[in-house]
Structures are given as C-alpha cells and as structure tokens.
Amino acid sequence: MGSPTNMSSKELLECSLCLCVLTDPVCTPCGHCFCLPCISDYLDNSKQWHCPNCNEVFPNRPRLSINVVLSKLTGPLRKTALEKVVEVCKWPLLSARRPHTTPTVPIAERALLLLCILAVVIAYTTHVCQDTSPSPSRLAELCDQKVGFQESVMTADDKNEKSIRPRQRNIQMAVANMDKRLHNLSNMVTVLMRNVLATRMTLVKLEGFYNKGTALEKMDVTFDPDTAHPSLVLSPDYKQVWQGQAQPNLSDNAKRFDYCVSVLGKEGFKSGKFYYKVQIREKTDWDLGVARESVKRKGVVVLGPLNGYWTIWLRNGSQYAALEKSLLPISLNHRPETVGVFVDYDKGLVSFYDGDRGTHIFSFTGVSFNETLYPYFSPNLSSGGKNSAPMIISTLFL
Numbered sequence: 001m002g003s004p005t006n007m008s009s010k011e012l013l014e015c016s017l018c019l020c021v022l023t024d025p026v027c028t029p030c031g032h033c034f035c036l037p038c039i040s041d042y043l044d045n046s047k048q049w050h051c052p053n054c055n056e057v058f059p060n061r062p063r064l065s066i067n068v069v070l071s072k073l074t075g076p077l078r079k080t081a082l083e084k085v086v087e088v089c090k091w092p093l094l095s096a097r098r099p100h101t102t103p104t105v106p107i108a109e110r111a112l113l114l115l116c117i118l119a120v121v122i123a124y125t126t127h128v129c130q131d132t133s134p135s136p137s138r139l140a141e142l143c144d145q146k147v148g149f150q151e152s153v154m155t156a157d158d159k160n161e162k163s164i165r166p167r168q169r170n171i172q173m174a175v176a177n178m179d180k181r182l183h184n185l186s187n188m189v190t191v192l193m194r195n196v197l198a199t200r201m202t203l204v205k206l207e208g209f210y211n212k213g214t215a216l217e218k219m220d221v222t223f224d225p226d227t228a229h230p231s232l233v234l235s236p237d238y239k240q241v242w243q244g245q246a247q248p249n250l251s252d253n254a255k256r257f258d259y260c261v262s263v264l265g266k267e268g269f270k271s272g273k274f275y276y277k278v279q280i281r282e283k284t285d286w287d288l289g290v291a292r293e294s295v296k297r298k299g300v301v302v303l304g305p306l307n308g309y310w311t312i313w314l315r316n317g318s319q320y321a322a323l324e325k326s327l328l329p330i331s332l333n334h335r336p337e338t339v340g341v342f343v344d345y346d347k348g349l350v351s352f353y354d355g356d357r358g359t360h361i362f363s364f365t366g367v368s369f370n371e372t373l374y375p376y377f378s379p380n381l382s383s384g385g386k387n388s389a390p391m392i393i394s395t396l397f398l
Contacts, residue, residue: 265375282389
C-alpha cells in the first residue's frame with residue numbers, strides 16, 4: 001500500500017467525475033481539475049454552469065484549455081485500452097482486494113463490461129487479420145464469471161456503500177456518461193464485427209490482383225449520356241460529371257433519370273470482378289455504387305439493396321453513410337479524395353475503399369445480383385458554387 005503522501009498525490013491527479021487519472025486535464029475558474037470530455041459532458045447537461053466539486057456558479061461557460069503541465073504529469077499514469085484489457089483479464093476471480101469492492105461499484109461494473117467488449121473485439125480482429133487462434137468465447141465466459149462474482153461483492157458491501165456519500169453525486173453522473181458511451185460503442189461494434197471478415201477477405205483478393213500482376217482486361221468506363229438527368233453536364237470524354245443547368249431538347253427515354261440527379265456507367269457486367277475509382281476531392285455531397293439494370297429511374301428514387309442499389313454517400317462535407325435497409329452512418333478517420341469500388345459479382349460482394357490510402361470504408365456481402373450491373377453515380381445538387389466540383393471516374397478492371 002502506498003504512503004498517505006502518495007495516495008494524496010494520486011487523488012490530486014484524478015478526475016472527480018470519472019474517478020480515473022486525468023485525461024486531457026483542464027481547470028475551471030475555481031481551480032478544480034477534470035478530464036476535458038468529462039467536464040464538457042457535465043456542462044452540456046447542466047441547467048446552470050457550475051463546478052461539480054464546489055458548486056461555484058460561473059456567469060458564462062468556462063473556456064477550457066488543456067493544462068500542459070498536468071497532462072505531462074498524468075501521461076505516464078494512464079494505460080492504453082489494450083493494457084487495461086490485459087490487466088482486467090489477469091484479475092483473480094476470488095481476490096479479497098478487488099477494484100470492485102469500493103463505493104464506485106457501478107462505475108467498475110460498466111468499466112468491466114467495456115473492457116470485455118474490447119477484449120472480444122481485439123481477439124476476433126487479431127484472429128481474422130493475423131491468423132491466430134484466440135478464443136473470444138472464452139474471454140466472454142471469463143467476463144461473465146467476473147460480473148457474477150462482482151454482483152455478490154456488491155451485495156456484501158451494500159452497507160459500506162450506504163455509509164459513503166461524499167462522492168455519490170459524481171458517481172451517478174459518471175455512470176450516466178458511461179451508459180451513453182457504452183450504447184454508442186455497442187452500435188459501432190455491431191458494424192465492426194459484421195464487416196471485419198469481409199474486409200480482410202476482400203483485401204486479400206485485391207492484394208492478389210496487384211501482387212501477381214494478374215492479366216486483367218482493361219475496360220474504359222464512361223458515363224452513359226442516355227441515363228443522365230437533364231441537369232447533369234458531361235465532359236466531352238464522358239469521364240466527368242457535374243450538376244448545371246437543365247439541358248433542353250433531350251429525349252425523355254426510359255433509361256434516363258428524370259428526378260434524381262443521377263447517371264449510370266455505359267458499360268455493364270454480369271460476371272467476374274472489377275474495380276474502379278472516382279475522384280470526389282472537392283465535393284461536399286455525392287452518391288456512389290452500383291445498380292441493377294432494372295432499377296427505377298423515374299420520379300423519386302430510394303437508394304438501397306431492396307431497390308437494386310448498393311451505394312454509399314456523403315452529405316454536408318463530413319457525414320458518410322451506407323444505404324442498407326436503413327441509413328448506416330460510417331465513421332472515417334480521413335476524408336477520402338478518391339473512392340474505389342470493388343465488386344465480385346459471383347461472390348455477391350460490393351466493397352468501398354479510400355482510393356489513395358487503400359483503407360476499407362464499407363462492404364455489402366452475400367448479395368444476389370441476378371442481372372446486369374452498372375456503376376452508379378450522383379454528383380448531387382450544387383448551389384452558389386458549393387458542391388460544383390465534378391465527379392471524375394478512372395479505369396475499370398474486369
């Protein structure tokens with residue numbers, strides 16, 4: 001056990017909201033220090049701006065800047081997520097001195113759940129990407145055992161918890177914040193676990209194509225002017241498209257989109273594999289993917305697999321999403337300047353990649369196409385010069 005001096009120093013470096021070592025430490029005008037995310041959440045959900053420690057009321061929301069000195073002091077004390085997973089998996093099930101036997105049991109309970117989720121995700125991803133043989137089910141079983149033991153500890157320590165009140169309000173707030181973050185994490189994990197295997201298999205295929213120098217027949221992909229919405233302008237080589245003024249005297253044939261500003265590629269395919277890239281560098285809104293030949297083109301078009309479209313889009317310059325049965329948000333660390341589309345027709349796979357970095361964006365799997373597919377594009381509307389840049393397609397491989 002550390003000396004009283006050491007314990008006091010450690011408490012000074014803890015956030016009273018999350019009860020952990022300070023992360024991105026900031027100080028309020030009254031002098032108390034918190035993690036930047038914790039105090040930001042607290043202020044966001046408070047009717048009156050005040051310090052959660054001393055209740056001093058602030059006339060205006062405090063401007064918070066990271067304290068560089070505190071950040072350097074707390075840095076060595078913080079552990080990475082993986083280190084915490086390793087630590088929690090080493091905790092003995094029947095130890096008499098566990099982190100859970102404290103008044104902060106609700107927080108420890110949720111922290112353990114979070115770490116168990118991370119353990120399973122890390123194990124599964126390692127297994128898929130590095131061909132190792134971890135046992136996610138065993139990790140989950142171990143976590144269940146620990147939660148069960150923890151519940152018994154909570155019952156035994158109930159009287160002690162009732163007698164310890166000073167930090168109860170902060171604990172309740174930390175629990176609420178963790179519940180919200182766990183909910184968001186569960187949604188992200190659902191998407192991750194569904195796509196990680198498909199991503200790995202697709203990358204293996206693409207690496208095989210490039211590394212082996214497979215003799216792939218090049219196909220010059222162009223926009224089909226007969227399908228373009230009347231307000232879409234095509235370059236003379238049919239490689240660029242952008243939204244402009246409606247063009248008169250265009251034939252209203254059955255192939256043309258008449259409401260949505262969309263266009264298909266001229267070249268279709270119904271077997272094999274292909275990959276093409278589209279430059280969307282300066283655009284704030286676009287749709288991209290593939291579509292069946294028989295898709296609806298007149299009136300309002302609802303994108304999605306049920307209607308024969310396998311697409312992703314960008315809205316407002318930063319909101320990426322895949323259009324499945326419902327809108328599925330996509331989180332990207334970097335904004336792609338080009339997007340690559342890879343389709344394995346026979347395997348029923350449509351994958352999207354950052355065309356420059358090669359990082360995976362999203363995949364549709366297990367698709368039965370059943371008819372000819374065409375590349376699908378929509379540069380979306382432009383207004384006042386915004387989103388006026390063209391979409392530019394490059395080479396398609398079969």
